Amino acid sequence: MSKPGRWWKTVQKIAYLSFIGSAVVGISFVVFLFYLRSQALPAASILQTSEIVDSRGDLIDSMYAGQNRQVVAYDQISPYLTKATLAIEDHRFYDHVGFDFMGMARAAIVDFAHMSKLQGASTITQQLARNLYLSHERTWMRKLKEAVYTIQLEMQYSKQEILERYLNQIYYGHSAYGVQAAAEMYFHKNAKDLTLAESAMLAGIPKGPKYYSPYMNMTNAKARQKTVLQAMVNFDYITQQQADEAYQQPLDIKPQSGDKPSEAPYFRDYVIQQAAGKLNMTEDQLSESGVRIFTTLDLHAQKIAESVINKYVGSQGELQSALVAIDPRTGYIKAMVGGKNYSENQFNRVFATTRQPGSSFKPILYLAALEQKDLTPATMFKSEPTAFTYDNGRKTYMPSNFGNQYPNKDIDLREAISRSDNIYAVHTIMQIGADKVIDMARKLGITSSMKPLPSLALGTFPVSPFEMASSFGVIANQGVRVEPTAILKIEDSGGNLLYEAHPQEERVVDAADTYVLTNLMESVFDPGGTGFRVANLLKRPVAGKTGTTNTDAWMVGYTPELVSAVWVGYDRNRNISAVESHLASPIFAEFTEQALETVPPKIFPIPDGIVSVYIDPETGMLATTDCPSSKLEAFVKGTEPVEYCTVHGKSPMKGKPDSKDGKQENSWWTDLKRWWNE
Template sequence: MADDQQNEPENNAAPDKKPPGPADKNWPRRLKRGFTFSFTTFLVLCVLGGVFLLYLRSQALPVTKVLQTSQIFDVNGALIDTLDSGQNRKIVPISDISVYVVKATLAIEDQNFYSHPGFDVKSIARAAIVNLKSMSKVQGAGTITQQLARNLYLNHDRTWTRKIKETVYAVQMEMQLTKDQILESYLNQIYYGHSTYGIEAASQLFFGKHAKDLSLAQSAMLVGVPKGPKFYSPYYNMENAMDRKNVVLQTMAKEGFITQQEADAAKQEKLTVQPLVEKKPSQAPYFRDYIKTLAVQKLGITEDQFEQGGLNIYTTLDLKAQKIAEEQMAKQLPKESEIQGALISLDPRTGYVKAMVGGKDYGANQFNRVFATTRQPGSSFKPFVYLTALQNGFTPLSTVRSEPTVFKYDEGRQSYTPRNYNDQYENADIDMRRAIAKSDNIFAVDTILKVGPQKVIDNARKFGITGDLKPLPSLALGTYPVSPYEMVAAFSALANQGVRVEPTAIIKIEDMAGSVLYQAAPKSERVADAAPAYVLTHMMESVFEEGGTGSRVAATIKRPVAGKTGTTDTDAWMVGYTPELATAVWVGYDKGRAINTAESHLASPIFAGYTEAVLEAIPPKLFPVPEGVTTVYIDPKSGKLANEDCTTGARNEAFLSGTEPKEYCTNRAAKGKGFGSGARSWWEDMKRWWNE
């Protein structure tokens, strides 16, 4: 019994101490099973991760709208205006960004940029520890790729959800874009304050130079600004900006992007920041608005794309001519008066719009009167009557008696009684040249009734006059409204020997990548034979000679010029041209208020001052004489060829070949070449010599 009790503890071992047995041999199996499970889980996670990455790779990045400043340039490449809409931005390729900017950005923002997959694990872990310790929201750890993803696709809420999305987008960007593409986009997106985005716009704002030309010190200062534009902008606090610049330089040296010697030298460099000025008023504002209208309504470019699509819009405007036009308008139109004016000028050879002034003060009123279709052209419409007459058998020597006349039309059922300006009549027979120079209304109405009003309308349509024209006698006196734009385009065809070139304001439009979205291809069309166009031009030169309605400005213009004045109760016009320039000027009141005598003469000095100033550096040029024209010396009293017996008042005159006079003013022919007919006169010889 004693022995049994003594041995009992051995037979009744503690429950937690199992004696070795067969079960202990299962641990390798359990270990293998655990390893298999772990490995399988790892493989599944890898597969799922791979599938997720493939999914991200296959998915397009969200559509983002990159706002970039569009720019408008004149015909010489000078900047007319930038269309920033509150955001000044100019995107450039990374090759056009200083290497110092790239190095400074990498040093201060993301030193591992070229090695990480879009996110930096070490930085995330470091930031997470800080966040857990402070129990704050997500902070820091943003790579350049993550910052770009946030700027492009997300808001700046400091939440875990936003941070996760940001990281996913960053990985997706890394799979679909190269590192250089990501860095380029980042440098074009970051904000520098003062409504300025991207390194190129910032470089222009702060230092007045392109981003590719920035020095090391300038680059360091600019790279330091985005951390806090209100705190580190030199415009707000130069001391802070300089301190931040030095931090950037020292970091660059520490991380091996530059040497310490380079950093020390850049710290000592004196930086001059450009004065911060408000945006200047747009140059040629009426023209700028017209360009926008063309792009949106005719070329199919949206308003947002036009203003914020980074477009480069190359136009035909000549800023020198534009400035002269604005100066002449301001000089002639009294500031204290409500009287308004408009000027548009074209190169008749190309159709290029050289200048456009739509009113006296754009700031006060943005209505562009160049396109106003409510203005009667008055006598400036008469050239289309006389061109039609020349095409239908009339000559410069065709005569009409200038006196008060009652005209019957519509088979005698109706009458029309025109009046000359101030009731002044020659009370004698006058020829077409005299009628044009004096703007005789009797001659014009008589002519339109003889050739037929509908023929005049048909001719005007060819020249681009689109208004509502009625086949009535009053048509000859310009009683139906047209716009200055239509008038200058029509007169340009006369200047271009009967060839109408479609008016052009935009030469081409390029997108931010330099691809051409639009290229102008102006249409040209012959709307009249060169010979009658020249004969009419030759007669219209007399408007600026003694006795002509434009003679008061003859001293201003020192070159051959043709044109026609026009005056109604409410409108004053001067439309004219040289071989290189056609211009229409209108003066009047917006509400149709009557103009006085002094105001009726304001259009001509604007035209003359503008034309001569624009062409000041260009030698005077005669209008070229085309084939089919014969120029002879005539005696206006008899309407015959002049000789030594009738030199008083004799003048040179151009005719369609075959319509010139054949008889002399007396029974003897002219001696030598001073007066005569034949194929060419001395005047024609001189013109041909001049043009050669």
């Protein structure tokens, strides 16, 4: 064969082998693409900022551990920002398949000319693949994986979906990840509301968050903004006039908040703990999961509580205070202050179970007695120094009244509650048995340890303010216990429901018994009552009970809409002064009135099974016209006195009784209740 013939045969063989090789490569590449299309991308853990909001949707706190991110949908992002990002990052985004080969060639030429790597050529898709699934190490294996993930992203997601993920992932400096967090941080607005000028400023930051941050260097930030605007002009996103006007527009950059304290920090901590348990997460996982926690808190009431506590305790050295307020009808926690200064001490005293409630515990004792029908408002005990024997006569208990002051006469239940008589209380517990009192405390929601001793009547066993508010809430809600609730629901970043509260309700006490007790507890704020000093602050019917020990001051009370427990004392059980012992009541009174300022005053609803009769306060019997004084008293039907007073005369009482001096000494709402009952 001649040389030209052999040469031609060789060319044919090479062409044939090349064709076969190309076909194999092509087929292999197609198979590889189908393989990638069938494979799921690695699970991408996109950390998002979680939020806690109050009952009106107002922000209590944003939670994030290192990354502040809030994911938003594509249509919730300003078109100016998407165009600005495309112009400066990847203007051929909609034209390439994940790799911009023209851009890569241009970058290679520039790098070769300068003998260094000056130009980058990563597309938005490549950057997203790197940010979602890979580290930023410079190895060939990382680059190969990035290429594979880039292809998969382009095959499995639309361009809009890729851009949406990128804009929610990219870092904008100062712990802000994604456009929503950046828009809120720099401009205090949502990403959808960004102007052209603001969008151009933000779009320029990711290239160098420290160098181009307006917080760090406004000169650099403005120069970068101008570059972005000009790129938008070059690629026909905006006109030159629009760019010039946007550059000249003043930017309202918000001051960097730094470590801004949370609203209601003690409540915030409690909610985080509760939410983490309900979702079976750690607190760190919760803060990065992008959930939205809807709570029962009323930020308006919360700020009032904090203000009032600061007013009375803020300047009192180490003296501390706690307050918790609950809507007794729903169990919703409306305010919570665990101490006067969270930044100094994060211990939440609302849940501290080391404090004796003192006389504020007595309503639980009396409710147990009313339920047993061993006690009525007309029951009389003599208040004088008394030694009580118990444990089959082997032990003696001798309580004393405050200041060793005793009426030295028979008094009824209203006077015992109003003046907080200790002798009457111990007579009561000795009559019904301490076990019955503990049973009642458990029904009302108190779980703290108690022992069946006579001293239990005087609140000698510690309970928390939370337990006291919860138990009084049952009385305020006519015997129905509603589980205290802080979290209404939890949603994920997509608005899907993860948890929803369904507070349990249970009737634990008869409504008539709770009403009789409420009616009696209103007397605490009448003349001579332990709460009378704050009666002028209260413009509505309120029932409550004070409590004082050597180390603690309490005021627990309620209206039909709100029950609050206030504690004042020292963390180290230091004795409180006489002045300090009176601080809980004004805190309670001012908070209650201000928190309910827009709520019209209401009398406590009167349930079925209540009768009202006039009694003689000296004998506890039905009053006659000959009794020097008489009062209208509410009873559970069937427990009211049936015999008329025989000490002062036998003529039945008719009409409305007056006080000894002939003047009515009760408040206007007491008159209203009397009219209602009559």
